[in-house]
Amino acid sequence: MLLHNRAHAATTLDDLNNSSGQSPTRKRSTFRNRFEAVLPKIVLSPTLIITLIFVYGFIAWTTVLSFTRSRAFANFHWAGLLQYGRVWEHPRWHVAIVNLGIYASLYVVLCMAIGLGLAILLDQRIRAEGGLRALFLYPMALSFIVTGTAWKWILNPGLGLTKLFHDWGWTSFQFDWIINDDMAIYTVVIAAVWQASGFVMAMFLAGLRGIDQEQIKAASIDGARMPSIYRRVIIPQLRPVFVSAFVILVHLAVKSYELVIALTGAGPGYSTELPSTFMYSFTFTRNELGMGAASAVMMLCTVAAIMVPYLYSEMRPRRKSGGH
Amino acid sequence: MATKTWDSPQMVVGKHNYVSRIVIYSMLAIAAVVYLVPLLVMLLTSFKPLPEVYSGNILALPHQWTLEAWEKAWGSACVGLECSGVKGFFWNSFRMVFSAVAISTLLGALNGYVLTKWRFKGDNTLFGLILFGCFIPFQIVLIPMASFLGKVGLAQSISGLVFVHVVYGLCFTTLYFRNYYIAFPDELVKAAMIDGARFFRIFFRILLPNSVPIITVTVIWQFTNIWNDFLFGASFTTGSSAPITVALNNIVNTSTGVKEYNVNMATAMIAALPTLLVYVIGGRYFVRGLMAGSVKG
Amino acid sequence: MSSLHVSNVRKAYGSTEILKEINIDVEDGDFLVLVGPSGCGKSTLLSLIAGLDTLSGGEIRIGNDKVNDLHPSERDIAMVFQSYALYPNMSVGQNISFGLEMRKVSKPEREKAVKDAARLLQIEHLLDRRPGQLSGGQRQRVAMGRALVRHPKIFLFDEPLSNLDAKLRVDMRTEIKKLHQRLGATIVYVTHDQIEAMTLATRIAVMKGGALQQLGTPAEVYNTPANTFVATFMGSPSMNLIPARIERSNGAMHLLVGEGQKAIDLVLPPQPAAVERYIGKKVIAGLRPEAIGVENERATSTLRTVPVTINVLEPTGPDTLAVLDLGGMEVSARLGADMPHASGERCELRVDLSKLVLFDADTEVRIH
Numbered sequence: 002m003l004l005h006n007r008a009h010a011a012t013t014l015d016d017l018n019n020s021s022g023q024s025p026t027r028k029r030s031t032f033r034n035r036f037e038a039v040l041p042k043i044v045l046s047p048t049l050i051i052t053l054i055f056v057y058g059f060i061a062w063t064t065v066l067s068f069t070r071s072r073a074f075a076n077f078h079w080a081g082l083l084q085y086g087r088v089w090e091h092p093r094w095h096v097a098i099v100n101l102g103i104y105a106s107l108y109v110v111l112c113m114a115i116g117l118g119l120a121i122l123l124d125q126r127i128r129a130e131g132g133l134r135a136l137f138l139y140p141m142a143l144s145f146i147v148t149g150t151a152w153k154w155i156l157n158p159g160l161g162l163t164k165l166f167h168d169w170g171w172t173s174f175q176f177d178w179i180i181n182d183d184m185a186i187y188t189v190v191i192a193a194v195w196q197a198s199g200f201v202m203a204m205f206l207a208g209l210r211g212i213d214q215e216q217i218k219a220a221s222i223d224g225a226r227m228p229s230i231y232r233r234v235i236i237p238q239l240r241p242v243f244v245s246a247f248v249i250l251v252h253l254a255v256k257s258y259e260l261v262i263a264l265t266g267a268g269p270g271y272s273t274e275l276p277s278t279f280m281y282s283f284t285f286t287r288n289e290l291g292m293g294a295a296s297a298v299m300m301l302c303t304v305a306a307i308m309v310p311y312l313y314s315e316m317r318p319r320r321k322s323g324g325h
Numbered sequence: 326m327a328t329k330t331w332d333s334p335q336m337v338v339g340k341h342n343y344v345s346r347i348v349i350y351s352m353l354a355i356a357a358v359v360y361l362v363p364l365l366v367m368l369l370t371s372f373k374p375l376p377e378v379y380s381g382n383i384l385a386l387p388h389q390w391t392l393e394a395w396e397k398a399w400g401s402a403c404v405g406l407e408c409s410g411v412k413g414f415f416w417n418s419f420r421m422v423f424s425a426v427a428i429s430t431l432l433g434a435l436n437g438y439v440l441t442k443w444r445f446k447g448d449n450t451l452f453g454l455i456l457f458g459c460f461i462p463f464q465i466v467l468i469p470m471a472s473f474l475g476k477v478g479l480a481q482s483i484s485g486l487v488f489v490h491v492v493y494g495l496c497f498t499t500l501y502f503r504n505y506y507i508a509f510p511d512e513l514v515k516a517a518m519i520d521g522a523r524f525f526r527i528f529f530r531i532l533l534p535n536s537v538p539i540i541t542v543t544v545i546w547q548f549t550n551i552w553n554d555f556l557f558g559a560s561f562t563t564g565s566s567a568p569i570t571v572a573l574n575n576i577v578n579t580s581t582g583v584k585e586y587n588v589n590m591a592t593a594m595i596a597a598l599p600t601l602l603v604y605v606i607g608g609r610y611f612v613r614g615l616m617a618g619s620v621k622g
Numbered sequence: 623m624s625s626l627h628v629s630n631v632r633k634a635y636g637s638t639e640i641l642k643e644i645n646i647d648v649e650d651g652d653f654l655v656l657v658g659p660s661g662c663g664k665s666t667l668l669s670l671i672a673g674l675d676t677l678s679g680g681e682i683r684i685g686n687d688k689v690n691d692l693h694p695s696e697r698d699i700a701m702v703f704q705s706y707a708l709y710p711n712m713s714v715g716q717n718i719s720f721g722l723e724m725r726k727v728s729k730p731e732r733e734k735a736v737k738d739a740a741r742l743l744q745i746e747h748l749l750d751r752r753p754g755q756l757s758g759g760q761r762q763r764v765a766m767g768r769a770l771v772r773h774p775k776i777f778l779f780d781e782p783l784s785n786l787d788a789k790l791r792v793d794m795r796t797e798i799k800k801l802h803q804r805l806g807a808t809i810v811y812v813t814h815d816q817i818e819a820m821t822l823a824t825r826i827a828v829m830k831g832g833a834l835q836q837l838g839t840p841a842e843v844y845n846t847p848a849n850t851f852v853a854t855f856m857g858s859p860s861m862n863l864i865p866a867r868i869e870r871s872n873g874a875m876h877l878l879v880g881e882g883q884k885a886i887d888l889v890l891p892p893q894p895a896a897v898e899r900y901i902g903k904k905v906i907a908g909l910r911p912e913a914i915g916v917e918n919e920r921a922t923s924t925l926r927t928v929p930v931t932i933n934v935l936e937p938t939g940p941d942t943l944a945v946l947d948l949g950g951m952e953v954s955a956r957l958g959a960d961m962p963h964a965s966g967e968r969c970e971l972r973v974d975l976s977k978l979v980l981f982d983a984d985t986e987v988r989i990h
Contacts, residue, residue, distance in 0.1 A: 034693050040524050041443035048436050048455060048495050055492045056458040059466040066468060075472070122353050125346075133353060135608055136360055142604035142611065143597050144553030146570045150577050150593045151363040154370065154586060155383060165382040195363065200615055207616060256462045259555040263574055280464045285560065290468060297464040308460045312453075515674050516707035520768075521695035521724030530720075534711035 060301065066294035073288035084291035085299075088279075094296070097274040100186050104193070104275065105254040111194045112250055113243065116201025121231065123202070124209045134206070137199035145196070149263025152192040153179070182272040185265050189257075189273055192264055197253065201246050208242035209235065248311045255304050276300050371395060371591035378586045394587035398595060402588055403579070404572045405564060411592055413565060414572035418552055419599075421483050421568060425490035426547045432491070433498020433543060434536065438528055440499070441506040442514050452503060458496035466493075467560050474561055482566050489561060490551045497550075498543050501614070505539040506532065538610070545607045546614035549600045569596045623808045624685040624698075624775035625650045626671070631680035633666055633832075640666050642833045644680070648825065653802050653809045657819040658829035658855070664812045665780060667829075671810060672778055673697050684775055695724070700769035701778040704785060706761045708753035708768075715740075715749040718767045725772075739767040742801075759790050766801070779811040783818065795821060816856045820844065828852045847979065850986040853908050859943060862914070862953040865983070866907040868900045877907060877978075880949025891924045891975055896989050900980070905989065908979035914955035915944065915971040924976035930955075931968050946971075 067085065070078040088094050119137060123130055140148065155161045158177035166174035178184035212235055220234050258277035261267055267278040276296055284293030366383045371394050373387040381388075400410035440452050470489060471480070479485030509532065517527045533540075558568040567575075573596045577589045604611050626648040633641040641663045648654045656664040669675040671682055673694035682689050689697045700721070708717050718739060719732040727735070740746040743763040753761055762782060769777055779798075783791045799822055802809060813819055819826050819840070826843045828835040828851075836848035847853035847861070854860040867878040868890075875890040875897065890897075916925060933952070934945040942957045955971065963969050980989040 031691055034691065037524055037693075041439040041445065044435050044524075045439045045451065048432060048499065049451060051492050051495065052455050052458055055466065055470070056461065057454075059469040060461065062469040063465050119353075119356060122349055122356075125349055127349070127353065133357060135605075136357055138608070138612065138615075139364075139601065139604055140360065141615065142549055142600045144555065144570050144573075144600070146553075146555050146574050147593045147597045148363070150573065150589060151367050153577070154590065155363060155366055157586075160379065160586070161383055165384055168382045168385070195360070199360070203612055203615060252460065256464075258464070259570075262555070263577065266578060277462070277464055281467075281560075284468060294468060297462070297467070300462045301465045304460065304462050312456075312460075510705060510707065512703045512705050512707035513709065515672075515694075516701065516703060516768075517709070517720070518674065519672065519694045519699065519701050520721035522720075523695075526724070531709055531711075535709075 063294045064298050066290060067298045069291055071290040071294070073290070075290060080291065084295040087289075088292050088295050088299075091292075093271050093274050094276075094279055096271055097276050097279045100273060100275050101255070103186055104190055104257070105251060107187075107190045108193050108197075108254050109247060109250045111190070112198045112201045113246055115194065115198040116246065117205050117236075117239075119198070119202040120205035120209055123206060134203070137202055139199070140196040141200050143196070145257075145259035146263045148192055148196050149260045152188070152195070153264050156188050156191075179265060180269050182269055185269060185273045189261055189264055193254075193257065193260055196260075197250065201250070204242050204246055205239060208239045212238055244311070248307055251307050252304055255300055367590045367593055367597075370587050371398075371594055373587050375583075375585055375587055394585070394591040395595075397585070398576075398588050398591040402576055402585075402592065404567075404575045407565065411569055411572045411576070411595060414567055414569040415595060417483055417566060418568040418570070421486050421490070422548055422551050425487045425494065425551050426544055428487070429491045429494035429498045429547055430540065430543050432495055433500075434502045434533065434540070435528070436495070436499040437502025437504075437506045438532055440503045441509070442511065442527075442532075443524075452499070455496055455499050458493065459500065463493065463556055467556075471560060481562050481564070483562070485561055486557060486566075486568065489557050490554070493557075494547055494551065497546065501539055501543045501546070502536075505536065509535070538613075541607060541610045542614040545603055545610050548603055549611070552600050572596075623650050623806060625652075626654075626776055626808060626810065627681075627683040628667070628671070629681045629683070631667070631670060631682060632678045633663070633670060633675070634678045640832050641670075641678075644834050646827055646834065646837055648808060648810070650808055651806045653811065653822055653824045654827060655811045655813060655819040655823035655825070656827050656829060657813055657816055658835075660814060661831075662829040663832040664814075664829050668778055668780055668810060668812050671776070672699055672701055698775045699778055700772050700774040700776075701780065702762075702765045702769050702782045704781040706753075706765040706782075706785075708761055708764055710753055713750050713752060714745065714756070714764050714767075717753065717764055718749075718771050721768065721772050735771045736767075739771040742770065743767050758786050759794060762786065762794055763797075766798075770801075770805075775808065777807050777809045779809065781813055782811075783813070783815075798822060816858070820856065826856075828855060830855075845977070845979075846988065846990070847908070848988055850906060850908070850981050853979065853981070853988075857910060859911050859954045859956075861908045861910050861979070863981070864907045864909065864948070864951050864953060865904065867904055868897065868902070868980075870901050875901070877975075879907060880951050882950070884950040886928050886949040888926050888928070888973075888975065890978075893980075894990060897980060900982075900989060904983040906981040906983055906986065908981060909953070909973060910977060911943070911954045911956040913974045913977040914946070914948075914953065915957040915961070916974045917958055917972075922974075922976075925972045925974055927970050927972050929968065930971050932963055932965055935963075935965050 065077075066075060068080060068082070070076050070080040070083065123133060127133065156176065156179045157163075158180050162176045163174060179188045216234055217230060220230050225233065256277060257275060258281065261273055261275055261278055265273045267274045267282070277300065280293050280296040280300065283289040283296065362384075369385070369387065370378060370383065372390050372392070373381070374389055374391050374393060377385075377387060377389065398410060399412050399415075401408055402410050404411065404414065436455070440448055474480045474485045474489075479488060513531055514527055517531050522530060552568075553570065554568070555570040555574065558571045559574070562568070562571065573592050576592050626646075628644055628646040631641060631644045632639070644663075644667060646654070656667060658664050666675065670677055673689065673692060673696075677690055684697060684699070708714075709720065712720065715736050718736045722732045722735060736749070737746070740749055743766060745760065745763045745767060748756060748760060748764070753764065756764065765782070782798075783794055786794060795818060798811075801807070802822075811818075811822060823840055825837065826840055827837045828843060828848075830851055836843055836852045838846075838848075843852060844856055847856065850863055854863065864879055866880075869876045869878055875893055877888045877890050879886045879888065928948060931947040932944055933947055936943040936945075937959065939959070941959050942961055944955045944957050944961075944963075946953050946955055957963075957971075981987060982989055
């Protein structure tokens, strides 16, 4: 018979490993196994419950509230679309919507253009690439309040850029957009683009780095020159990045609250009002819970209109991409 | 991120134009200046005495470098009716961030572990449900949350703010850990099971010790977002329990008397330094966090 | 060490049947190899034996104990994984002793056990290193050490050599065989490599499509395959499967290979009674390459001479693989390294009909 190493092992090991058909151990182990089967669900449940209550439940609550007569306090008299009507009739809301349109489109377009441009530049085997990349990204590490505060100071009509250029000799320079009813919204765009374009750049840079070099070689052998290669071969392949960036930027634009508050306080007057500031002021300052809720619901719908299709297409199993 | 084997399209094609290099570097230099200026302006202004702020310009170097603005910001600036600077608010933020990051990270890790190593029917749907929370504009929950915090006695408190940040941070932390653990070898878990480790032992002895990168990313991400938050802070706290972002906004936007821009800037810097520091030290992980949130799950 | 009994085991995911009524009995000290192409269910069966997955039907017994409901850690088994699954955050020594630690074995005992296992596998000098610092072969040994140290009733191996390069694979194969001989362990080993199966096993279970094709010793599986799948799966180059017919004339049974003019008529040596049912019918004749072109000087009663045309010759060093035209059919043969023929040549070779295996043309099952 072959040598059994087991004989050398201490008997304690054998005792531990002995499981030949005794019922008490069997019963204990089945209970333990059944418990362990449920344990994962138990562990996950706090988060689930929290999500159900504080995300979905609260969304439902706010939505219900938007259909009631609530003003300073929650009041559950059904009011149909009354609050929505009141919101849409309000001049501040009109300004907010127009501003959102201007702000979001400029924000998205400029961030993408600058982000892509910087990414392409950085992609050219630059010496200080790491440092420059870090530099373009640091604004993302700042609070919107800090960004707004800094830019508010820079764009100060008397002491900011204006004074700087005056001191440097350009005495006719004038930059008072921030107190100008029509132009103030563009100052928000400037500050917002400054903060987020680095992030978009990082996304594009990662996308660029993922492109197959063989294709570039093939295109160049085919006679294409650099600008064409970028335009026809590289950028079209960045489509997923464009889509991701678009979704994220729109999302950020709709949520934008802190930057506006710090930069212009939604002013001058309410010329830089956005739906987010509208919601906040009507809820907390003007005691119009119903209107605040209605505006919040509309913000949610706008975001959902973009996010849901996007998420759905991302979570679906990938279809094989055929050539076209 | 740049690997040694990477060739830019330019290099691949083999063209190496001297003029184009100059153009590229100039454009990058201009961009660099534009990105740096706000930080520079904040710093310069904060080190100036007030008269210089008014007499000079935003990029002028201080004739007289002074810390008085910083001292005032920290210890004696007026936030609302209290004039004892922002130090209290700084510590509020600090305490809030510490607990909120720790709790949301731990829960996120457990969630990610369950969702990837203990699969059950419908777990993907549940994950989707949790994930949705990352995308909502927070305005939609402000009203009920304010009401809720009042009812449970957590209104106007740091604990209340910690609670809020944990609740709305869970979706991100779960996302990060779930994506990380999906790539974590199942065989390691199986080997541990055969070795006799059970649910929590496997988590604490096998998974967590090998999760340092994702823990770092998550902590940095959570720290940055929670520290920088203003909306929740402004909505759910006032007075002495507010975080520093609220205090900053308060200081900057109170329009009594002469505006002390140097103090404003110093306050802004105090509010910005922790996250900037984290960024400088852990930049690599910061970027990973940004990308992980934006790349599909 | 212990025996293993797999009885009527079934596994289904939803409506897909992964394993269909598997029955395997392994004796104490056996080396059972589960072999088959990918997707045949061998790894699933191993997972069921380990307890990492649950049965849809049937029973698994280790020794006398039914283990269906037991957690893997309660079954007294140890497993070596394809990717070794070493814990990256622990040293080699800690990796090996982890299982003992979980079972609350005292520290001095653990250390002794680890030292013993390490000595056996010649990895004592690696005990303080991390898995990341080891080569593939070293990691393999550590994985085996982790399994050995627990002295389990059954060792399970899940394609442990697949990640190693060819030379290392051969060396480690021999190590595993030596270990089996030394320890007398009961082993269940999964692989897709039929050479590993042949060299290591005392019993081979050939699987395909979730069903057990044949269970037997290596010799049985090689020489008397249960069906054409087993015949072609085991052995490389695979067994030649030649369409043929059985005829009876002059009181003897003949095998007609090939069609029409080129057909070859071979007089069969005495066959089992079952073959008589196939007189006049089509069969599949199985002949391994080494049974064609036999050099044996002794003219035995089972050797026959056949005319062939040599199409391709592939010298391998120790022998020459040839692709031949035999009665209009293409077959492979294993000839000697110094065989005197050339490509394109027509010649006569001897085939050993004692190695002939006959299969039913429709069911592809061996006729016996």
